[in-house]
Amino acid sequence: MPSFNVQRYGARGDGRTDSTKPFLTAWSLACRSRARAMVYIPRGTYLVTNLVFWGPCKNHITFKIDGTLVAPANYWSIGNSGYWILFAKVNRISVSGGTIDARGAGYWSCRKKGSHCPQGARSISFSWCNNVLLSGLTSLNSQNMHVTVHHSSNVRIQNIRIRAPSGSPNTDGIHVQSSSGVTISGGTIATGDDCIALSQGSRNIWIERVNCGPGHGISIGSLGDYVNEEGVQNVTVTSSVFTKTQNGVRIKTWARPSRGFVRNVVFRNLIMRNVDNPVIIDQNYCPNGRGCPRQSSGVKISGVTFANIKGTSTTPIAMKLDCSRSNHCTGIRLQDIRLTYMRRSSASYCRNVHGRRSGVVIPRNCL
Numbered sequence: 312m313p314s315f316n317v318q319r320y321g322a323r324g325d326g327r328t329d330s331t332k333p334f335l336t337a338w339s340l341a342c343r344s345r346a347r348a349m350v351y352i353p354r355g356t357y358l359v360t361n362l363v364f365w366g367p368c369k370n371h372i373t374f375k376i377d378g379t380l381v382a383p384a385n386y387w388s389i390g391n392s393g394y395w396i397l398f399a400k401v402n403r404i405s406v407s408g409g410t411i412d413a414r415g416a417g418y419w420s421c422r423k424k425g426s427h428c429p430q431g432a433r434s435i436s437f438s439w440c441n442n443v444l445l446s447g448l449t450s451l452n453s454q455n456m457h458v459t460v461h462h463s464s465n466v467r468i469q470n471i472r473i474r475a476p477s478g479s480p481n482t483d484g485i486h487v488q489s490s491s492g493v494t495i496s497g498g499t500i501a502t503g504d505d506c507i508a509l510s511q512g513s514r515n516i517w518i519e520r521v522n523c524g525p526g527h528g529i530s531i532g533s534l535g536d537y538v539n540e541e542g543v544q545n546v547t548v549t550s551s552v553f554t555k556t557q558n559g560v561r562i563k564t565w566a567r568p569s570r571g572f573v574r575n576v577v578f579r580n581l582i583m584r585n586v587d588n589p590v591i592i593d594q595n596y597c598p599n600g601r602g603c604p605r606q607s608s609g610v611k612i613s614g615v616t617f618a619n620i621k622g623t624s625t626t627p628i629a630m631k632l633d634c635s636r637s638n639h640c641t642g643i644r645l646q647d648i649r650l651t652y653m654r655r656s657s658a659s660y661c662r663n664v665h666g667r668r669s670g671v672v673i674p675r676n677c678l
Contacts, residue, residue, distance in 0.1 A: 324355015376409025583622030
């Protein structure tokens with residue numbers, strides 16, 4: 312396999328020299344290779360600004376990182392583009408190993424002050440890509456979302472480590488939208504927003520063996536941004552642990568008209584450790600408590616199973632199912648749930664929900 316080492320084209324692993332052009336040169340040569348090719352980043356710390364790796368390429372590309380990629384200290388240098396590292400229209404790509412550090416602290420500080428800030432960059436993104444493997448990567452301190460998968464298919468994300476402070480704004484771990492056949496397996500996500508967020512058009516998603524926390528949990532949504540919105544369907548979240556998160560598993564929709572939907576979703580075999588809202592459907596989503604639509608959510612939620620979920624809630628209501636008054640939730644199944652609050656049984660809240668329970672369900676079933 313031909314290998315294109317970024318150092319050969321002038322990259323320096325000293326953490327100070329701008330190595331953006333050598334990275335793009337190595338990619339361009341690998342992308343034109345008729346044989347399977349590798350872009351290789353050896354040990355060292357490489358300063359890079361915006362990297363857009365365009366396809367389609369002639370063959371499979373392996374992007375192997377043994378070093379660390381860092382963004383410039385000035386957050387404006389990547390913050391205006393929306394993306395730091397972007398793979399676009401690439402088919403058959405494997406990205407493995409290494410660390411990327413967007414050094415987002417200055418940007419978060421700007422956001423918190425409410426001063427004039429750029430839109431913020433997502434750290435590593437795959438847009439219009441197919442047959443993607445992302446494995447063994449560590450993403451630190453993203454300005455905005457850490458990993459995004461948009462308009463892509465057949466994507467595997469394995470054994471990833473994501474870290475940003477719990478107070479960092481909008482630093483979703485993995486954000487999926489308008490994509491199908493996405494598998495997320497193994498890994499630890501500790502961040503300031505959703506560990507994983509599945510937005511409109513997410514289909515055939517499998518999530519397993521994720522350690523989430525701190526963060527806002529694993530969410531479907533928020534949905535209902537638009538009237539003509541793609542639905543979310545065929546999602547499984549299993550064998551995962553939530554520690555000191557704001558939410559466990561959540562479906563969230565804005566209270567406004569929409570033709571969107573959520574269907575065929577299974578949340579199972581999950582452990583909650585001191586989670587604020589372990590199980591939640593919120594069709595009156597209003598994160599800041601002000602300026603939200605106060606209509607009725609048009610998003611139709613059906614066929615959602617919560618099974619074998621155990622652990623502790625930090626609030627008395629461990630299970631909140633608050634559905635749309637005009638589109639009730641249907642086919643909701645609760646099976647073998649045991650959630651306690653301060654070593655006692657927790658409570659549940661249901662509104663506009665239809666379904667059934669089986670096995671032992673604590674808090675007491677409100678369906």
